[in-house]
Amino acid sequence: MAIGVEEKSARSESKDYARYSFWLETAGEELVPRPSLEGPMEADVAVLGAGFTGLWTAYYLLCNEPSLRVVVLEGEISGFGASGRNGAWCGPGFPVTPGELARRYGQEAARELILEMHNAVREVGRVVEVEAIDARYFRSGLMRVARGSSQLPGLQATHEAYRALGLEDDYRMLNAEETSRRVRITDARGALYSPHCATVHPARLVRGLARAVERLGGTIFERSPVTSYETGGDPRLVTARGEVRARTLVLAGEAYLTRFRELRRQLLPVYSLIVLTEPLSETRWAEIGWEGRECVSSNRYTVDYLSRTADGRILFGGRGAPYHFGSRVKDEYDRHGPTHDLLRRTAKEWFPALEGARFTHAWGGPLGVPRDWMPTMSYDPASGVATARGYTGQGVATANLSGRTLADLIQGRDTPIVRLPTVNHEPRLWEPEPLRWLGARYVQRGLMKVDDHAERTGEPPTGKTLAERLARH
Ligand SMILES: Cc1cc2nc3c(=O)[nH]c(=O)nc-3n(C[C@H](O)[C@H](O)[C@H](O)COP(=O)(O)OP(=O)(O)OC[C@H]3O[C@@H](n4cnc5c(N)ncnc54)[C@H](O)[C@@H]3O)c2cc1C
Numbered sequence: 118m119a120i121g122v123e124e125k126s127a128r129s130e131s132k133d134y135a136r137y138s139f140w141l142e143t144a145g146e147e148l149v150p151r152p153s154l155e156g157p158m159e160a161d162v163a164v165l166g167a168g169f170t171g172l173w174t175a176y177y178l179l180c181n182e183p184s185l186r187v188v189v190l191e192g193e194i195s196g197f198g199a200s201g202r203n204g205a206w207c208g209p210g211f212p213v214t215p216g217e218l219a220r221r222y223g224q225e226a227a228r229e230l231i232l233e234m235h236n237a238v239r240e241v242g243r244v245v246e247v248e249a250i251d252a253r254y255f256r257s258g259l260m261r262v263a264r265g266s267s268q269l270p271g272l273q274a275t276h277e278a279y280r281a282l283g284l285e286d287d288y289r290m291l292n293a294e295e296t297s298r299r300v301r302i303t304d305a306r307g308a309l310y311s312p313h314c315a316t317v318h319p320a321r322l323v324r325g326l327a328r329a330v331e332r333l334g335g336t337i338f339e340r341s342p343v344t345s346y347e348t349g350g351d352p353r354l355v356t357a358r359g360e361v362r363a364r365t366l367v368l369a370g371e372a373y374l375t376r377f378r379e380l381r382r383q384l385l386p387v388y389s390l391i392v393l394t395e396p397l398s399e400t401r402w403a404e405i406g407w408e409g410r411e412c413v414s415s416n417r418y419t420v421d422y423l424s425r426t427a428d429g430r431i432l433f434g435g436r437g438a439p440y441h442f443g444s445r446v447k448d449e450y451d452r453h454g455p456t457h458d459l460l461r462r463t464a465k466e467w468f469p470a471l472e473g474a475r476f477t478h479a480w481g482g483p484l485g486v487p488r489d490w491m492p493t494m495s496y497d498p499a500s501g502v503a504t505a506r507g508y509t510g511q512g513v514a515t516a517n518l519s520g521r522t523l524a525d526l527i528q529g530r531d532t533p534i535v536r537l538p539t540v541n542h543e544p545r546l547w548e549p550e551p552l553r554w555l556g557a558r559y560v561q562r563g564l565m566k567v568d569d570h571a572e573r574t575g576e577p578p579t580g581k582t583l584a585e586r587l588a589r590h
Pocket of ligand 1: 122165166167168169170171190191192193194195196197198199200201202203204205206207208341342343344369370371372373374388389390391422434480481482483484505506508509510511512513514515516
């Protein structure tokens with residue numbers, strides 16, 4: 118079956134890649150694209166996308182079987198997508214909550230999956246070391262903070278869900294004082310702490326990984342957008358100037374996959390946006406604390422995520438930028454003035470010490486949300502297609518698990534990870550337009566209102582509003 122992209126934006130012009138994120142700007146190298154694919158080629162495995170998913174898959178395939186011919190086709194440059202733009206968390210977070218995982222798949226499977234996520238965080242650190250990737254990997258720990266009394270019950274419920282899975286040593290509650298000993302955030306009433314999290318320099322990690330893949334014998338073509346692919350008897354990835362025939366295709370384009378009509382309803386592309394301060398003075402840091410550089414978020418529905426960079430800046434990210442009709446993904450959506458302004462204001466509310474500090478960078482990017490929020494890691498030998506996607510903004514460590522899982526599936530290894538509930542998971546499709554747009558916008562706005570109401574009144578969300586019920590799939 119032949120499947121093609123529809124949108125012109127799948128074509129690649131020359132771009133100033135450094136301006137897509139602070140991370141790409143400080144990747145420590147000129148972002149000169151690798152050669153493009155010119156003409157036909159044969160391979161064993163052809164990968165669409167040089168982000169974490171595509172590159173980890175290529176990496177493990179080649180580690181397991183050095184003679185394998187692996188070719189990666191990237192539409193822009195390695196790390197162009199979310200992998201080169203994210204919030205720097207390499208964490209165990211999973212889009213489906215621990216309680217919901219247990220409800221859907223049972224306690225044992227939920228526990229296995231969470232433990233595999235802890236393992237993925239460690240595994241990224243291991244590879245960074247053996248491959249000498251200067252990714253600034255730092256075991257920082259993770260704090261989900263209750264800002265205001267309304268967020269405390271939700272946090273306690275999450276803690277209880279971890280405890281029910283026997284993970285109480287891995288996730289523990291901190292009271293307000295213990296929280297502020299780590300980081301001083303206004304109105305923080307407590308936090309859920311886990312040591313299983315690291316921060317990384319994502320662009321250095323993804324680009325270092327690309328070089329590791331090449332060292333192992335893989336080939337990466339850049340500025341080679343795949344315009345269509347063929348599955349079944351003669352699988353191949355097709356670009357404007359060439360094609361790669363291979364036994365197996367790996368579709369690792371996350372949110373961008375929605376540009377293929379057949380995949381459009383598999384994921385909802387949602388934009389996550391980030392603002393970044395200048396490096397802060399010692400005086401400001403003395404007020405804020407945060408020596409442990411933990412990854413920090415609050416317990417709002419309208420996700421926020423923070424990290425402290427190695428060079429002493431605060432990164433403040435959040436969702437809330439509007440969904441675009443037809444699941445459109447375009448560079449111009451990476452920046453959204455009102456959302457970036459809100460993030461800057463919120464950062465100052467969290468940290469009054471930021472008054473007068475400069476925000477030097479603002480960027481964003483698309484992430485893929487499946488209908489049931491459960492990532493998929495799948496391989497179908499009949500069609501020759503493997504794919505991993507749908508991380509809902511928690512894909513840095515998860516993509517490592519995807520890479521190992523897809524490699525095991527493709528190479529036929531019966532390992533514990535190929536029995537996780539993510540494997541061959543098929544989420545329900547998103548609704549067709551205009552329902553998708555109406556629903557997504559309604560839920561986005563509704564959840565924001567629920568969060569604001571909870572903060573104003575100190576009352577926790579009821580979980581019963583229409584937006585909350587719709588968001589629960
Ligand atoms: C602003 C932001 C902040 C985030 N923060 C965090 C965080 O702190 N922690 C966390 O765990 N996760 C975070 N995420 C999510 C995480 O970054 C992603 O889940 C992860 O990077 C996904 O990796 P990927 O390789 O699957 O996709 P991507 O990194 O998006 O890579 C897909 C690649 O495929 C290429 N591609 C697409 N279509 C084609 C085509 N037709 N032909 C060829 N190439 C193509 C793209 O150019 C791109 O390079 C964030 C995401 C965003 C956008």
